[in-house]
Amino acid sequence: MNDRTWPHRSETSHFSTIPFLIKNSTQKHEYSTRKHENSTSNAIRNRQFRSSSSARRSDQYRDFAALPNDVLTKIAANFSLPNLQTASLVCKSWRDGLRPLREAMLFLRWGKRFKHGRGGVKPNLEKALDSFLKGAARGSTLAMVDAGLVYWEMGKKEEGVALYRKAAELGDPAGQCNLGISYLQAEPPNVEEAVKWLYQASVAGYVRGQYQLALCLHRGIGTDQNLPEAAKWYLRAAGGGYVRAMYNVSMCYSLGKGFMQNHKQARKWMKLAADHGHRKAQFEHGLALFTEGQMMKAVVYLELAGRGGETAAVHLKNVILQQLSPPSRERAITLADNWRALSSSR
Structure with a gap:
């Protein structure tokens, strides 16, 4: 995992409202009585009724199936x-109108198979x-x-950005995020547009x-530096499961940046980041466990951090192992071997 986080720098033909129904016997009786009133009064009422009913129908019977x-x-x-699939069951016209998008889902599925080599097919980026x-x-x-x-991976960034922009303008959050990041990485960067789409x-x-918006607010990129707002994002x-953000939340609480300093909250979020596989968090959590004398647990987290590339964690782990009995050392390494990261957004 790349841990660059803390800044260094049923089908119907229509879908419409249901008409008002006469529900009880009293209402039926009143309705029958009115039918026997004198013809002149009845004709007047009928004209008034038709006029008001026509107005109500125009409002009540909007046919949502008529959407272009x-x-x-x-x-x-x-x-x-x-x-x-759910929307396509609403009415026949929606089913027909959404056919191209349902077809698109099949192409999307095959695209992912070819990209990642799934479903018995070999990876093929062109396909x-x-x-x-x-x-x-x-x-x-x-x-x-x-x-x-895929265009971005191929180095065809302009084609990639054009597709991100089209998806973003149609309201796709992933497209908006990728477009914002593209603006940040452009030469020269367009930081104002980047922040707009990231927001x-x-x-x-x-x-x-x-997370990317928080980084911009933290560093003052494309907007004024605002640590409380950055900490909020x-x-x-x-809270949505983004691991790098967990680590940065811990740092905010630990250093009193954006939040009031709170070591209990800092420790909570550092452990969460570590349990989700963030190697720096594993190192720092292991270090905290070491200072508290929890040697076995410290070795597990330090071993995981070392496997992730944190060289400082390896040295400290070896120091602690010398203080443990052979069975304890073996137990700690076995725990690390059997450890699995919690699922996360990234």
Whole structure:
């Protein structure tokens, strides 16, 4: 894991509202009585009734199935396959209008198979890109983002950014985040546009966007430096399972940057980051356990950090191992061998 975190620098033909129904016998009786009133009064009432009923029908019987296909497609552009399947069951016209997006999901699935070598196929980036582009051509923002990623990996950044922008403008949070990061990495960077798109991804709940926005606020990139606001977005991303944000939340609490200094909270988030596989957090949590005299636990976290590339953790672990009995050393290493990181967003 790259741990560069803390800054250094049922089908119907229509879908409409249900008409008002006469529900009880009293209402039925009153309705029958009114039918026998004198013809002149009845005619007047009927004219008034037709006039008001016509106005109500125009308001009550809006046919949502009459949405133009291009509008429907824009609304559903970033839908996943389960959402598309559900929407397609609403009415026949929606089923027909969403057919291209359902087809796009098949191309998206095959694209992922070719990209990652899944489902019995060999990895093939060209075939993956072709599948993603076919999905994108049918309006799926999910396919646009994946096609953009492949273009980026191929070094065709302009093509990638164009697809990110199209997905972002259709409201896809991943596309918004990737577009924002692309602006940060451009030569020269466009930091104002980057922050704008990262903010949109963040308010949509996209944790990677929240983390990147927090970094910009922390460093004062494209906006004024604002540590309390940065800490708030770090915390949101951490709560959503973003590991790097967990580490930074711990640092904010530990150093009193953006939050009031709180060592208990700092320790909590450092352990969470460590348990999710953040190697620096594993080293620092192991160090804290060592200072508390919890040698066995310290060795486990230091061993994990060392395997992740933290050389300082290896030295400290070896020092502690010399103080442990052979059975304790063996037990600690076995625990490290059997350790599995908690699932995370990143």
